[in-house]
Amino acid sequence: MPTKASRSSARGAPRSVRIIGGSLRGSKLPVLDAPGLRPSPDRLRETLYNWLGPGVAGMRVLDLFSGTGALGIEAASRGAAAVWLVERERRLAASLAEQLRRLRLDSTQSTTEVRLVERDALELLEGGTDKPFDLVLIDPPFAASLWDATLQALFKGGWLDSTSLIYLESPAQGAPAAPPGWSVRRQSRVGEVLGQLCERHPDRAEFQ
Numbered sequence: 004m005p006t007k008a009s010r011s012s013a014r015g016a017p018r019s020v021r022i023i024g025g026s027l028r029g030s031k032l033p034v035l036d037a038p039g040l041r042p043s044p045d046r047l048r049e050t051l052y053n054w055l056g057p058g059v060a061g062m063r064v065l066d067l068f069s070g071t072g073a074l075g076i077e078a079a080s081r082g083a084a085a086v087w088l089v090e091r092e093r094r095l096a097a098s099l100a101e102q103l104r105r106l107r108l109d110s111t112q113s114t115t116e117v118r119l120v121e122r123d124a125l126e127l128l129e130g131g132t133d134k135p136f137d138l139v140l141i142d143p144p145f146a147a148s149l150w151d152a153t154l155q156a157l158f159k160g161g162w163l164d165s166t167s168l169i170y171l172e173s174p175a176q177g178a179p180a181a182p183p184g185w186s187v188r189r190q191s192r193v194g195e196v197l198g199q200l201c202e203r204h205p206d207r208a209e210f211q
Contacts (some may be wrong), residue, residue, distance in 0.1 A: 027078030131160025150179035
């Protein structure tokens with residue numbers, strides 16, 4: 004399965020992205036010179052965490068297709084209880100491991116339990132979990148159109164509970180719809196990229 008590094012063009016990509024808020028504010032994460040690597044835009048990431056506000060503190064966060072790690076590490080900086088960074092591309096995973104060491108997020112002194120998972124995201128989801136996540140970040144390779152497959156796998160195996168939130172990042176044109184039984188709580192567009200924060204319909208007895 005392609006990773007973010009397989010997208011068609013890396014021209015114009017920044018050399019680094021910065022953590023915007025929290026204890027690691029101002030820290031920079033490198034953007035590797037990998038074909039097609041596309042970090043989440045700073046403005047869109049800032050908007051997402053403004054939507055979440057102080058509620059991020061204590062959350063369990065699952066960052067699928069992690070890439071630079073900016074989305075998930077931003078959650079750790081803002082006090083999330085646990086963050087899983089999922090990245091199957093070996094070179095990107097090695098860079099993530101290096102950044103976790105540099106930022107001391109791999110230390111027992113870190114207030115956030117950060118776990119780097121070097122694995123295919125869909126394979127991970129199919130394996131299930133015994134503890135759900137409060138926030139799932141889905142920003143797959145745009146050209147691979149993996150949103151639907153990822154959502155289908157996510158709804159199995161105990162990854163979500165009734166209050167979980169899902170963040171979808173996609174091209175603004177042809178963006179995925181909210182899953183059945185869910186609605187878009189907030190959305191924002193930066194250039195050609197759209198971010199959608201989805202929640203379960205409150206009147207649904209069970210979530211899909």
